[in-house]
Amino acid sequence: MxxxxxxxxxxxxxxxxxxxxxxxxxxxxxxxxxxxxxxxxxxxxxxxxxxxxxxxxxxxxxxxxxxxxxxxxxxxxxxPLLGSTFSEQALCNQWLEVNGHSFTPAIVEMAFSKADTESSKLAFEKFEKVLDVYEARLSVSKYLAGDSYTLADLAHTPLFHIFMAVSDDEKKKCLTSRPHLHAWIQDISSRPAWKKVTERPENTFYKPRTESQ
Ligand SMILES: N[C@@H](CCC(=O)N[C@@H](CS)C(=O)NCC(=O)O)C(=O)O
The missing domain is CATH 3.40.30.10 (Glutaredoxin)
Known part of the structure; x- marks a missing residue:
């Protein structure tokens, strides 16, 4: 099948x-x-x-x-996707948990908060704190689990893609102002497999903005 x-x-x-x-x-x-x-x-x-x-x-x-x-x-x-050493495998699992328990709730809360309200400001601050953790990690490691791309990185690609597609330049500054995070997003978003996903005919929902990213 x-x-x-x-x-x-x-x-x-x-x-x-x-x-x-x-x-x-x-x-x-x-x-x-x-x-x-x-x-x-x-x-x-x-x-x-x-x-x-x-x-x-x-x-x-x-x-x-x-x-x-x-x-x-x-x-x-x-x-490979699962990490090439025992430690990388453990770190891959750790960062997948971070994706599920810290990153995804923070980005979703921000996306669903009503614009220009106190709660949207708080949600954005919370999201930025999560991004600081990523910037620190990615300043010492090429990928989240170590030297190789794993599921931990992969799990982030769609949500960053949507964030980039729906946000203006001002909002995107939270990514572009963190150099290691920004380079990593560009890296994981340039993989041929991701291109294949974005080129599927069913993928009509999030069209990238034309402004600089
Ligand atoms: N933890 C689940 C989350 C799944 C989820 O929340 N899916 C949403 C779409 S993004 C959904 O099915 N929503 C429909 C609903 O809740 O009625 C996963 O990672 O698969």
């Missing part, structure tokens, strides 16, 4: 799973169902969320679990 990803490219988590599949040089079908239907909730994700993943061996939900599965299943193909 071909790999099936359920969801829409409006979701950064769906894009992250698609990116992991492409990094492993696999193809997939992107399918959408009514995610609150009994059929979807009983067979794919009882929480009624996207993405879900299916291949001949397994049906899975939760994007980071799916990415780990894909990286392990296709270990010998494409980019």
């Amino acid at each position: 071909a790999i099936k990803i359920y969801g829409s490219f409006r979701s950064p988590f769906v894009m992250a799973v698609a990116l992991a599949v492409y990094e492993k040089e696999q193809e997939f079908e992107l399918l959408m169902m009514n995610i609150k239907s009994p059929e979807y909730m009983n067979n794919f994700n009882p929480f009624g969320k996207i993405p879900s993943y299916q291949d001949e061996d397994i049906t899975l939900f939760e994007s980071r679990a799916i990415m780990r599965y894909v990286a392990t299943k296709f270990e010998g193909q494409g980019a």
Whole structure:
């Protein structure tokens, strides 16, 4: 059975799973169902969320679990993704947790806060504190887990892509003013597998602004 990803490219988590599949040089079908239907909730994700993943061996939900599965299943193909040493593997897991528990909530809270309010200011400050942690890490390490690109880096690409696409130059300064962070975002966004994701015909939601990035 071909790999099936359920969801829409409006979701950064769906894009992250698609990116992991492409990094492993696999193809997939992107399918959408009514995610609150009994059929979807009983067979794919009882929480009624996207993405879900299916291949001949397994049906899975939760994007980071799916990415780990894909990286392990296709270990010998494409980019390694899990870290090349025992320490890198541990750091990859650590930074994937950071992605899930610190980075994603901070960027989502900022994106959903009402513009020019006290809560949007607080959300932005909170996001900047998270970015400071990334800047410090990336000033001593090429990638989050060490010398090689892993799932920890990959998990960030879609959310930064969306942030860059929907923000004006002033807002983007929180990225461009942190040189190591900015160079890393450019690096992880220039991978051929990411280009393949952005060039999928279903990817119509976040068009990059034309201003300088
Ligand atoms: N932790 C989940 C998050 C999934 C998630 O929140 N997906 C959103 C789209 S970005 C969704 O399905 N929202 C629909 C809903 O909550 O009804 C993952 O990483 O897969």
